[in-house]
Amino acid sequence: EVQLVESGGGLVQPGGSLRLSCAASGFTFSDHYMDWVRQAPGKGLEWVARIRKKGNSYSTEYAASVKGRFTISRDDSKNSLYLQMDSLKSEDTAVYYCVRAAVVVPAAFDYWGQGTLVTVSS
Amino acid sequence: DIQMTQSPSTLSASVGDRVTISCRASQSISSWLAWYQQKPGKAPNLLIYKASSLESGVPSRFSGSGSGTEFTLTISSLQPDDFATYYCQHYNSYPLTFGGGTKVEIK
Numbered sequence: 001e002v003q004l005v006e007s008g009g010g011l012v013q014p015g016g017s018l019r020l021s022c023a024a025s026g027f028t029f030s031d032h033y034m035d036w037v038r039q040a041p042g043k044g045l046e047w048v049a050r051i052r053k054k055g056n057s058y059s060t061e062y063a064a065s066v067k068g069r070f071t072i073s074r075d076d077s078k079n080s081l082y083l084q085m086d087s088l089k090s091e092d093t094a095v096y097y098c099v100r101a102a103v104v105v106p107a108a109f110d111y112w113g114q115g116t117l118v119t120v121s122s
Numbered sequence: 123d124i125q126m127t128q129s130p131s132t133l134s135a136s137v138g139d140r141v142t143i144s145c146r147a148s149q150s151i152s153s154w155l156a157w158y159q160q161k162p163g164k165a166p167n168l169l170i171y172k173a174s175s176l177e178s179g180v181p182s183r184f185s186g187s188g189s190g191t192e193f194t195l196t197i198s199s200l201q202p203d204d205f206a207t208y209y210c211q212h213y214n215s216y217p218l219t220f221g222g223g224t225k226v227e228i229k
Contacts, residue, residue, distance in 0.1 A: 035218075045158075045166065045209055047218040061216045064123075097165055106213045108156035110177065112165035 002026040002111045004098045009116030016088050016120075022081040022098030022113060030054060030076040033101040035109065036083050038094035038118075048072075048096070049083065066092075088120045124148050124212055128221035134229040141197040143224045145210035150190045154214040157186055157195045160223075161206045169208075170195065200226070 008020040020036070033056075036048040049072040050061040060072050071084040081098055095115040101107040125148040135141050145155065153173040158166035168177045170186035173193055183198045197204055205228055210221040 044223045045160075045211070045220040047211075047220070050216075050218075063217050102171070106154050108168055108171035108211070108213060109158075109166075110168050110171075112167070114165055 002100070004100060004111060004113035006096065006098045006113045006116035009096065009118045011119045011121065012088055013122050014088060014090060014120055017084070017086045018088065018118060020083040020085065020096055020098075020116060020118070024079045024081065024098075024100070027100070027111075029074075029079040031103055033105060033107065034072075034074060034081045035099045035101060036072060036081075037097045037099050037109070037112075038092075039097070039115075040091075040094040043094075046094075050101070051081070085118070088118075090120050092118060093120045094118060123217055124151060124215065124219055126210055126212055126219050126221040128208075128210055128224050130224060131222065132225045132227060134227045135200050136229045137200055137202060139200045139229075141200050141204075141226060143195040143208055143210075143226075145188075145193040145195070145221050147191045147193070147212055147214075151212040151214035153189045154212055155186075155188070155193050156211045156213065157184075158209045158211065159204075159206045160209065166209065197226075 003025045005023045035050045051072045069087045073082045097115045098113040099109045100111040102110040127146045155173045157170040160166040174186045207223045207225045
């Protein structure tokens with residue numbers, strides 16, 4: 001069974017930093033592109049970042065709203081995905097989902113974690 | 123950036139109704155479109171990929187159609203479990219973007 005379990009969310013002050021983690025199981029993690037998608041309270045879905053697999057040099061893509069502040073990374077030996085969030089703003093407050101892209105790209109998001117809430121507030 | 127526009131934003135329907143949700147892309151995305159269902163407090167769930175391919179395990183009452191810039195999600199006979207919010211998403215290019223969502227409510 002595919003499982004994606006996020007952790008690391010919480011309350012942080014504006015300008016602060018937070019690191020989210022996602023533990024993956026039930027599939028060959030290294031075969032998939034992985035993404036982060038967020039959802040502000042009561043709002044729609046917003047794609048945040050993508051990291052490709054080793055064969056694509058672990059290259060990354062970011063939404064303009066987070067570029068230069070967030071860094072996505074992965075550790076295939078630990079089946080884990082990360083999101084380092086720096087210079088946090090109130091508008092970054094959201095539930096952050098760890099998401100798997102289907103193995104054949106271009107790919108839709110075929111599995112989602114349960115999400116972890118990040119609140120940026122003083 | 124490609125903008126995804128869904129309509130309507132809210133839809134009131136009864137069990138057994140045929141429901142249609144539209145999604146328009148601001149430029150052609152070929153068939154690189156997915157549909158997701160989200161229930162309150164839960165993560166989204168993939169229903170349709172590549173515009174018309176049904177994800178494994180998804181009931182056959184869900185179907186998708188379209189290509190280029192115009193897409194449709196159809197629920198042939200609405201069931202109680204289908205009251206939720208639906209999102210379209212393109213994956214043609216970066217940034218990946220979602221539509222604003224369509225909430226399907228009980229009439």
